[in-house]
Amino acid sequence: MTAFTLDMSGPFQPGTGATDLGGPNVGGHQPPHWYEQYGMDFGAAEGTLVRAAFDAHVTRYNPHDPAADTPKVYGAQLFMRAPNDMMGGYYTHITDVPAGLTVGSTVARGDPLGTVCRSGPTTTHLHWALVEIIGGAPAGQYQGVDLHEFFLGITGTDTAASVTFPQDGSPPMPGGGAGHPRAFHLAGVRGIQEALTALGYDPGPIDGIDGPRTRAAVSAFQRDQRLAEDGQWGEATHAVMVAALQAKGFLVDGD
Template sequence: MPEPFSINISAPLNPSGYTRGLGGPNQGGHVGPNWYIQYGMDLGADEGTPVYAAFDAHITRFQRHDPSADTDKVFGAQIFMRSPNDKMGAFYTHLTDVPDSIGVNSVVARGDLIGTICKFGGTPTHLHIALVEIIGGAPGGQYTGVDLYQFFEQLQTESIDTVASIQFWQNGSPPEPSTS
């Protein structure tokens, strides 16, 4: 059986730019079959709000923002990242101004700037972030979406310096956060 692990996570947005939660996993347009859509958490923020890496990670897939390709649902840069142990990951989208240092195989530390919130049409400006636990680790592990929406809403209202340890059980049980 895979070993449980914990990882430190902080808010992906500076609380001063956060406006409100706009919906979490399995709400609104967040439907399967893909974990990165179904388990999406939409965190409202003003256009231009800085977005930060919520945990230490390496970039596994990256698509730079191409404004000519934006649609009502798919707009902004897309970044997939995984924790150093390859047992959890995240998907970020609706970003622009991604630093040139970001690309496939690049490494980011928790708190590193990864872009800013972009706007498209009449869509409320927000960060779409989804988390996944990879039971058994990538690449062959079982990808299981994670619902930490209420936790992230709370984290967004605290200090940017707040760090939470999230325990992942590697058995399909929901992860357990604790702030310090």
């Protein structure tokens, strides 16, 4: 399969950040459906504008029926796929979907999809998810992807970054913009694991868990860089990691 790159941005407009209410495989985000297991819950006030994160065409649309809302299933549901049908997205807990937006409609990155809606005491949020379709729809393999930390970092900004989808089962790779090298986000364990892997260390599965293998990989990096070897992620280790990544031509978000 041939990898491809897609320009993507956060689902809220600049100036509207997201509160992290849970990402893939957390809480109720469980199998078997990718749009549930790989869900990202971005907390935001009722009425917050939701935008398309990438160019797409709508493949399924369930309009909002307030009479049918439950505490967990409520609001409109939008499924869409990229123009090449090799990745897709899902948005729900929204209302006020623009008139005329329906199955077959095309949207450009940044176009309005609706607004965040409320259901009873549930904290208002957008639930959305992304999937890579290896081999392309409809017969390809649907594989949910975890870009939770990446999108938390850029949502509410005017950042538009390129994301490379390898089409070989490996995780998508966020970059710094069309034609730019990969960017790493070292604010969370998953980003640190990805950076360690890129530098030749083995943190184990890229799962966002600060387990023994991840700490051992941090220790190995510290040893090679002649830092205090404790397996902990402190300011000194962060600074040296940033320099090591930049020396190899990578970008580091926020540095």
